[in-house]
Amino acid sequence: MSFDEAAKVLKEAKKVVILTGAGVSKESGLDTFRDAKGDGLWSQYNPMELATPQAFQRDPDLVWRWYNFRRDKAFETSPNPGHEVIATWENKFEKLLLVTQNVDGLHQRAGSKKVVCLHGNLLQVRCLKSGKTLTKEEPFESVPPYCQCGSMLRPDIVWFGEALPEGAMEKSLGATLEADVLLVAGTSLQVYPAASLVPYALQRGIPVIEVNVEQSDFSSKTCFLSGPSGEVLPKLDSLLS
Numbered sequence: 001m002s003f004d005e006a007a008k009v010l011k012e013a014k015k016v017v018i019l020t021g022a023g024v025s026k027e028s029g030l031d032t033f034r035d036a037k038g039d040g041l042w043s044q045y046n047p048m049e050l051a052t053p054q055a056f057q058r059d060p061d062l063v064w065r066w067y068n069f070r071r072d073k074a075f076e077t078s079p080n081p082g083h084e085v086i087a088t089w090e091n092k093f094e095k096l097l098l099v100t101q102n103v104d105g106l107h108q109r110a111g112s113k114k115v116v117c118l119h120g121n122l123l124q125v126r127c128l129k130s131g132k133t134l135t136k137e138e139p140f141e142s143v144p145p146y147c148q149c150g151s152m153l154r155p156d157i158v159w160f161g162e163a164l165p166e167g168a169m170e171k172s173l174g175a176t177l178e179a180d181v182l183l184v185a186g187t188s189l190q191v192y193p194a195a196s197l198v199p200y201a202l203q204r205g206i207p208v209i210e211v212n213v214e215q216s217d218f219s220s221k222t223c224f225l226s227g228p229s230g231e232v233l234p235k236l237d238s239l240l241s
């Protein structure tokens, strides 16, 4: 499907669901997970091996240093034109739900308000003992950080094998059930249950527009638009007016 055809589908759509992944923040300078080349200090670690409860149990200091590094990088950077276009689309469509796997907060900083965060949020931490969450915007002076109660705090992030935030998947699937189109951008679609929105939409027979620099396992069945989301989404947007 061409850009023009994808734009036609979007122009006719009233209810839209957007699923995003790490690729939409790539042009803001943040690494993705599965194509990460590694950034100096962290090149010796596999990000997938740090995003597990077992890794945290084994070495909370290491995992916290990784999250602290990512918090700093996310705060230092800014949303890119891909995030910005998605934010403006809240006013373009009758109904739009943004479902993101990203924890960097860049969609929210670009102005998106209706956001379901499937995998947590870098700004939040959680007490290991009480499970209470709190927002921590300032950098940590030392890690691992501790709660006032004396227990260790952990990042409020969903690691492998952990349940997603209550209601997050239900809300995302519910919106996909009534959507006219699903647009997915910057995700390898390898992590479930997030990726299941795609087969769910395809099964319903609604168009799935996929924006990525590389094809996924689903691309033969989607309207694949090749290119960086920071360029493809503004181009798509320019065809909507």
Ligand code: BJW
Binding pocket: 020, 021, 022, 023, 024, 026, 027, 032, 033, 034, 035, 036, 051, 101, 102, 103, 119, 157, 158, 159, 160, 161, 162, 163, 164, 185, 186, 187, 188, 189, 190, 191, 192, 193, 211, 212, 213, 214, 227, 228, 229, 230
């Ligand atoms: C660009 C670009 C540019 C680059 N423009 N694009 C069903 C089948 C098989 C397995 C499972 C299943 N259901 C569950 C599982 C297990 C597991 C899983 O999915 N494993 C698979 C890997 C095999 N899932 C889980 O464990 C989930 N939990 C769960 O299911 O719990 C069940 C349960 C229920 C009740 C009680 C208890 C348990 C949890 C998944 C948590 C994922 N967490 C992470 C880390 C935390 C977040 C963080 O630290 O940031 O989330 S892993 C990591 O992958 C991160 C991401 O959000 C997630 C998705 O990655 P994403 O965003 O797609 O990034 P990449 O790197 O993979 O892809 C980037 C893409 O961008 C690439 O395609 C590039 O080409 C592209 N790109 N530049 C556009 N400029």
